[in-house]
Amino acid sequence: MLRSGWLIFSGLALMLTTFESNAQSFYAIRRERSLIVSGGTGVATYMGELANPGDYLDAKLNLVGGLKYRVSQRIAVRTELTWFQLRGSDDLADDVSRIKRNLSFSSNNFEVNLTGQISLFQKGKFFYQRPPFNVYGFGGIGMLYFNPTTKYQGTKYALQPLKTEGVSYSRLVLAIPFGAGVRFRISPAIDVVVEGGYRKLFTDYLDDVSTTHPGPAAFSDPIAAALSDRRPEIGLPLAEAGSKRGNPEREDSYWLLNAKVEYYLPTNFGSRRKGSSRSKAGRR
Numbered sequence: 001m002l003r004s005g006w007l008i009f010s011g012l013a014l015m016l017t018t019f020e021s022n023a024q025s026f027y028a029i030r031r032e033r034s035l036i037v038s039g040g041t042g043v044a045t046y047m048g049e050l051a052n053p054g055d056y057l058d059a060k061l062n063l064v065g066g067l068k069y070r071v072s073q074r075i076a077v078r079t080e081l082t083w084f085q086l087r088g089s090d091d092l093a094d095d096v097s098r099i100k101r102n103l104s105f106s107s108n109n110f111e112v113n114l115t116g117q118i119s120l121f122q123k124g125k126f127f128y129q130r131p132p133f134n135v136y137g138f139g140g141i142g143m144l145y146f147n148p149t150t151k152y153q154g155t156k157y158a159l160q161p162l163k164t165e166g167v168s169y170s171r172l173v174l175a176i177p178f179g180a181g182v183r184f185r186i187s188p189a190i191d192v193v194v195e196g197g198y199r200k201l202f203t204d205y206l207d208d209v210s211t212t213h214p215g216p217a218a219f220s221d222p223i224a225a226a227l228s229d230r231r232p233e234i235g236l237p238l239a240e241a242g243s244k245r246g247n248p249e250r251e252d253s254y255w256l257l258n259a260k261v262e263y264y265l266p267t268n269f270g271s272r273r274k275g276s277s278r279s280k281a282g283r284r
Contacts, residue, residue, distance in 0.1 A: 033127045033189065033264035036068040038080075040193070040260030048252035049209040050088025050105060060085035064258055073122035078138075082111045086146075086254060088207050101245070102230040105148040105159065105207045111199070113177050115140030127264050128188040139178035144201065146171055148208040152227055159208040162224040165245060166214040169205040176200040183262070191262040199254050206252035215241025 043059035062084030070076045089104035117138040123130035148159045160171055179197030186192055204210040216238055219225035226232075229239050239245070 033266060034070045035265045035267055036070070036076075036078075036262050037066070037265055038068065038078075038193070038260045038262045039065045040258050042256060042258030044084035044086060044109075045255040045257075046086040046088050046207070046252075047254060048088060048204075048207045049246045050090060050103060050207045052088070052092045053094055055088070058087070059257070060087060062256055062258065064256075064260065068117070068262070070123065070127075073124075074119045076117045076119075077114070078117060079112070079114050082113075082256065084109050084111070084254075084256065086206070100231060100234070100236055102234050102236075103150075103209055103245075105150050105209075107146050107148045107206070109144060109146045111142050111144045111175060111177075113140055113142030113175065115142075115177060119183075130185060132185045134183045135180065136183065137178075137180045138195075138197070139176075142175040142177050142199070144173050144175045144199070146173070146206055148206065150208075150227060152223070157223065157227060159227065160205075162221065162227055164208055164224060164228040165211050166218050167205070167211070169203060173201055173203045175202075179256075189264040189266075193260040193262055194258070195260065196255065196257045199256070201251055201253055204246065204248055204251045206254070209246040210248050211246055213239040213241060213243050213245045215239075217241070 041061065041063050044062045045056050045059045062082055064080055064082040066078055066080030068076050068078035085106070085108055087104075087106040090098045090101050091104065093099055115138045117136050119134050119136040121131045121134050123134075149156050150159060151157075160169065177197050177199050179195060181193055181195030184192045213229055216225050216229070218241070219228065231237065231239055
């Protein structure tokens with residue numbers, strides 16, 4: 001998984017470097033560039049009722065793309081779309097009660113966000129005068145689409161429609177992303193970025209586990225009943241209705257760690273028109 005992510009990142013960096021070299025014959029390098037496109041890959045780490053000690057070693061792949069606009073020497077705004085995977089399971093837990101619970105999930109997720117970014121050092125008068133190294137922090141707002149699933153008797157089931165705890169929850173929730181990163185300039189128009197970010201969520205059902213066992217009598221669908229309480233699969237009796245299934249006092253969350261390539265697009269919006277006016281005035 002990590003090897004695949006590195007190949008994606010390396011290919012993106014090579015593609016943008018080649019594009020930049022070819023573009024120099026069409027765009028003057030000294031033209032200011034404020035719009036930045038980015039893309040990259042990394043890992044996503046789940047934190048919730050089905051997480052286990054050392055799960056950061058089993059982090060799942062993510063892919064990210066975005067667009068950023070620099071509004072001042074140190075401040076920028078950006079929007080990003082991220083696809084990522086999460087997974088959790090009781091079978092590797094160090095808690096006997098969790099092993100007996102015997103629940104698991106996996107999920108493909110999409111996050112879109114809008115964040116503000118502030119850098120430690122100013123970029124310089126022009127984009128190509130930015131420092132070779134910079135540190136920044138970011139924060140903002142986002143929306144997450146998640147879809148917890150599990151396998152039962154060789155078939156994958158989406159858990160949200162089954163209401164395994166007798167609760168109807170939305171698969172689209174608010175997320176608050178914040179974190180920090182470091183940026184390295186590798187050419188006049190290209191940066192490489194390493195960034196880590198935490199996502200605070202307003203749901204405890206990222207993994208479909210939160211409160212109590214409703215008991216088998218609460219279900220008319222035998223699949224929903226079986227996936228609500230999977231203790232019988234390992235030879236244990238059904239849990240009593242109302243017994244603990246999750247921990248609603250702490251909402252789920254996740255981390256993203258990414259390596260990205262940022263490319264300063266060869267456009268300068270309004271300043272191009274100003275330059276054209278000055279050239280026409282000079283010719284007159």
